[in-house]
Amino acid sequence: MPMSARSASLAEILDEMTAEGAAALTEHFGDASLRCYACGHRCLIKEGKRGICKVRFNEGGRLLVPANYVAALACDPTEKKPFFHVLPGSDTLTFGMLGCDLHCGYCQNFLTSQALRDDIAGVPPKEVSAERLVSLAQAYGARVVGSSYNEPLITAEWAVEVFKQARPGGFRTAFISNGNATPQVLDYLRPWTDCYKIDLKTMSDRYCPACDELLVERYGYIIRGMKIGADGLCPKCAERIPGVWA
Numbered sequence: 001m002p003m004s005a006r007s008a009s010l011a012e013i014l015d016e017m018t019a020e021g022a023a024a025l026t027e028h029f030g031d032a033s034l035r036c037y038a039c040g041h042r043c044l045i046k047e048g049k050r051g052i053c054k055v056r057f058n059e060g061g062r063l064l065v066p067a068n069y070v071a072a073l074a075c076d077p078t079e080k081k082p083f084f085h086v087l088p089g090s091d092t093l094t095f096g097m098l099g100c101d102l103h104c105g106y107c108q109n110f111l112t113s114q115a116l117r118d119d120i121a122g123v124p125p126k127e128v129s130a131e132r133l134v135s136l137a138q139a140y141g142a143r144v145v146g147s148s149y150n151e152p153l154i155t156a157e158w159a160v161e162v163f164k165q166a167r168p169g170g171f172r173t174a175f176i177s178n179g180n181a182t183p184q185v186l187d188y189l190r191p192w193t194d195c196y197k198i199d200l201k202t203m204s205d206r207y208c209p210a211c212d213e214l215l216v217e218r219y220g221y222i223i224r225g226m227k228i229g230a231d232g233l234c235p236k237c238a239e240r241i242p243g244v245w246a
């Protein structure tokens with residue numbers, strides 16, 4: 001599907017903020033096409049085309065991938081990542097970029113994760129070096145540096161670049177992912193990653209996919225209303241709701 005004019009102009013900016021993808025995550029073919037192994041889609045990308053995530057693309061037979069920017073940055077409790085068994089009481093400087101390999105309707109980070117995929121998503125990137133991010137972590141008194149918000153697998157090279165800077169400064173490193181990984185990307189991340197978490201990021205209400213009944217009403221992490229019983233069925237239409245309910 002062609003991009004909207006808004007997404008196309010953001011893509012132009014992002015395409016400049018790139019570096020060559022890691023050899024460990026790229027397989028080249030004779031016709032200048034290549035396969036990306038940064039996530040489980042394992043996209044076969046022809047010359048001049050983009051992967052499903054839209055932020056990794058094939059230019060002249062080279063895989064270009066996001067580098068040298070953040071689209072979200074915050075220093076807050078490590079427990080909020082959430083890690084409950086990593087340096088309790090410490091803070092984590094968390095950085096995110098743009099794009100995702102998934103397209104979940106409930107994503108709480110929709111504005112960054114769905115950039116270039118949904119016309120109303122996308123925020124301007126801010127140029128930054130890995131060294132600068134680590135000096136910010138020092139200034140904030142963080143003990144952990146983490147890659148999260150959008151899907152970090154699709155920007156794995158940038159996470160490793162930042163983690164390589166962070167480790168000698170005494171920081172632990174954290175990766176918070178949707179889990180759609182390949183063995184190749186896990187091998188690539190493992191030497192530089194201390195903490196790895198898989199979750200899908202949402203705090204939204206849950207509706208019945210069959211009849212639209214409001215089933216779980218949330219305010220942040222607080223459950224205000226819960227209509228699904230131990231049987232896991234919608235009380236209105238008896239649809240089975242996927243999940244663990246008892």
Ligand code: SF4
Pocket residue numbers: 036037038039040041042043050051052053054055056101153154
């Ligand atoms: S990271 Fe992007 S280009 Fe690579 S396999 Fe996943 S969706 Fe495709």
Ligand SMILES: [Zn+2]
Pocket residue numbers: 208209210211212213234235236237238239
């Ligand atoms: Zn229902």
